Amino acid sequence: MRNYKKRSKYGVDQTTKGKQNRTVIDRKTEKEVCFDSLLEKRFYEDIVCAGLDSGEIVDYELQKKYKLQPSFRHNGKTIRAIDYVADFWVKYSDGSERVYDTKGGMVDPSAKIKRKLMYYIYPDLDYVWITHTKSTGWIDWDENEALKRARKKEGKKDGN
Known part of the structure; x- marks a missing residue:
């Protein structure tokens, strides 16, 4: 039940x-x-906890918020700020920092727009979309999409 x-x-x-x-x-x-998803939980266990145990990761933060646009007034109405909440912020032992967002399956258009805004507003930030597959393990989301397109293209060639 x-x-x-x-x-x-x-x-x-x-x-x-x-x-x-x-x-x-x-x-x-x-x-x-x-966590919002099993993929986030898996990333936390596989990457963050393992990195903390090995000493590769010295600090992390869950659900770190970044401001993409401040709130403002327009014609007497307050327009809400646009914030982006990343899944993980990680600081490595060499001093470098990286922001991870786990993505599984389809990505909605608003996420793609917010990613572009993140790249524009925070150009020095190492911001990565990451996913997990059985064949590759943890992989950059864009690389995985390229692999999917290549497999689809190969499938069409083999079918003809």
Whole structure:
């Protein structure tokens, strides 16, 4: 029997079991964290925790917020600010910093626009979309999309 607790922002019923599959104890705060997806949880366990254990990662932050556009007034109305919330900010032992956003499956157009704004507003920020596949493991999202296109193209050549 399912225990329907609440509906997600996508209008899908969330069971307590599904939520438990996405939770983990945060290494910094020692509190339970529920990730938005299993892919985020996997990244945290595979990359962040492993990097902390090896000493490669010295600091991290979950759900770091970046301002893409401040709020402003137009014709007497306040227009809300546009913020971007990245999945992970990671600081490495060599002093470099990287912002990761995990992406699985299809990416909505607003995410692509926000990525362009991130590149424009924060040009010095090492900002990466990352995904995981069985064949490649953790891979840059753009590289994975190129591989998908190449496989699709090869499939069309073989079919003709």
